[in-house]
Amino acid sequence: xxxxxxxxxxxxxxxxxxxxxxxxxxxxxxxxxxxxxxxxxxxxxxxxxxxxxxxxxxxxxxxxxxxxxxxxxxxxxxxxxxxxxxxxxxxxxxxxxxxxxxxxxxxxxxxxxxxxxxxxxxxxxxxxxxxxxxxxxxxxxxxxxxxxxxxxxxxxxxxxxxxxxxxxxxxxxxxxxxxxxxxxxxxxxxxxxxxxxxxxxxxxxxxxxxxxxxxxxxxxxxxxxxxxxxxxxxxxxxxxxxxxxxxxxxxxxxxxxxxxxxxxxxxxxxxxxxxxxxxxxxxxxxxxxxxxxxxxxxxxxxxxxxxxxxxxxxxxxxxxxxxxxxxxxxxxxxxxxxxxxxxxxxxxxxxxxxxxxxxxxxxxxxxxxxxxxxxxxxxxxxxxxxxxxxxxxxxxxxxxxxxxx
Numbered sequence: 001x002x003x004x005x006x007x008x009x010x011x012x013x014x015x016x017x018x019x020x021x022x023x024x025x026x027x028x029x030x031x032x033x034x035x036x037x038x039x040x041x042x043x044x045x046x047x048x049x050x051x052x053x054x055x056x057x058x059x060x061x062x063x064x065x066x067x068x069x070x071x072x073x074x075x076x077x078x079x080x081x082x083x084x085x086x087x088x089x090x091x092x093x094x095x096x097x098x099x100x101x102x103x104x105x106x107x108x109x110x111x112x113x114x115x116x117x118x119x120x121x122x123x124x125x126x127x128x129x130x131x132x133x134x135x136x137x138x139x140x141x142x143x144x145x146x147x148x149x150x151x152x153x154x155x156x157x158x159x160x161x162x163x164x165x166x167x168x169x170x171x172x173x174x175x176x177x178x179x180x181x182x183x184x185x186x187x188x189x190x191x192x193x194x195x196x197x198x199x200x201x202x203x204x205x206x207x208x209x210x211x212x213x214x215x216x217x218x219x220x221x222x223x224x225x226x227x228x229x230x231x232x233x234x235x236x237x238x239x240x241x242x243x244x245x246x247x248x249x250x251x252x253x254x255x256x257x258x259x260x261x262x263x264x265x266x267x268x269x270x271x272x273x274x275x276x277x278x279x280x281x282x283x284x285x286x287x288x289x290x291x292x293x294x295x296x297x298x299x300x301x302x303x304x305x306x307x308x309x310x311x312x313x314x315x316x317x318x319x320x321x322x323x324x325x326x327x328x329x330x331x332x333x334x335x336x337x338x339x340x341x342x343x344x345x346x347x348x349x350x351x352x353x354x355x356x357x358x359x360x361x362x363x364x365x366x367x368x369x370x371x372x373x374x375x376x377x378x379x380x381x382x383x384x385x386x387x388x389x390x391x392x393x394x395x396x397x398x399x400x401x402x403x404x405x
Contacts, residue, residue, distance in 0.1 A: 023083045026081065075101075081141065139169055149374065187331070222287055282299070307342075
């Protein structure tokens with residue numbers, strides 16, 4: 001399908017204006033085509049800032065293998081689309097799936113969504129495209145799916161930055177509404193640790209001083225290790241998963257879910273660890289004390305950018321702020337190797353906000369099909385979700401009243 005669109009974002013650039021961009025939209029037939037597309041997809045992912053592991057061909061292929069479902073209650077259909085210009089250059093990829101609940105029957109709900117419908121494993125998701133073509137790709141995708149509105153009921157859209165052409169296009173689209181936002185935290189790295197530390201707030205400087213001094217005061221020496229060899233990673237991952245579970249089970253700390261309790265989450269990590277590429281590789285940052293790993297954090301190396309993923313530690317060592325030490329040592333390691341940035345991952349907790357990183361906010365929304373069926377299904381399920389939410393809230397209030405009584 002050829003879609004001709006005006007690309008105002010390109011006209012705004014200092015380079016010669018392009019009045020219109022014609023993009024050919026193609027739906028891939030199946031996951032095997034992701035392998036064929038791998039090099040081009042990774043080039044697009046590498047052009048995005050910040051780079052994300054969830055946009056790489058390796059992640060997309062492994063995610064579909066381990067998380068797509070084809071069963072009675074849920075049926076995920078591969079719905080990935082590509083966008084090429086007139087010269088055949090890939091300008092965008094929409095890693096989409098069409099999910100039907102239940103899997104069969106006239107009463108099923110049909111949802112379009114980007115890969116990443118999991119419990120916290122995919123932290124950021126959305127379009128993969130050249131920044132200068134984002135507006136063009138979004139327009140082309142909208143035109144394509146709206147022309148087929150009888151095939152889906154609503155489309156959950158993720159990862160749109162405010163002020164961009166994509167945001168303006170979606171904001172002006174009928175039947176579209178914004179739902180929530182996600183804030184990512186990215187540290188730009190200077191040339192030395194001393195320069196980095198000097199640019200931090202008084203609070204984080206004091207936290208760094210305390211975490212190092214508390215270990216020294218009690219006679220503990222630590223060793224910082226970075227495990228990246230595929231032969232050593234299985235053991236390091238096993239240690240990390242144990243520490244992550246211990247942290248999740250610690251009732252005296254702020255509640256954290258054990259996101260790697262499910263085997264498919266572990267399988268996805270092991271798949272990345274086994275086959276590192278130039279555009280995506282996994283490493284485990286470990287803090288050892290007396291020969292024992294007491295804290296660990298996962299990281300994804302994306303050429304000259306580092307994405308910090310989940311962590312885990314021995315609760316007994318929490319009083320020494322061993323995770324703060326682990327992150328500090330990781331940042332030192334990245335600076336020494338001339339990394340451009342460290343992504344602390346999304347969230348609003350103090351472990352991310354206190355480092356003085358740049359906050360990057362993306363917005364999510366929902367496009368409801370213009371078809372009567374889609375409107376009715378979406379409204380019905382929204383009302384049921386609201387009733388369920390109110391019921392849970394009422395139950396919580398009743399339980400609290402009983403405890404107070």
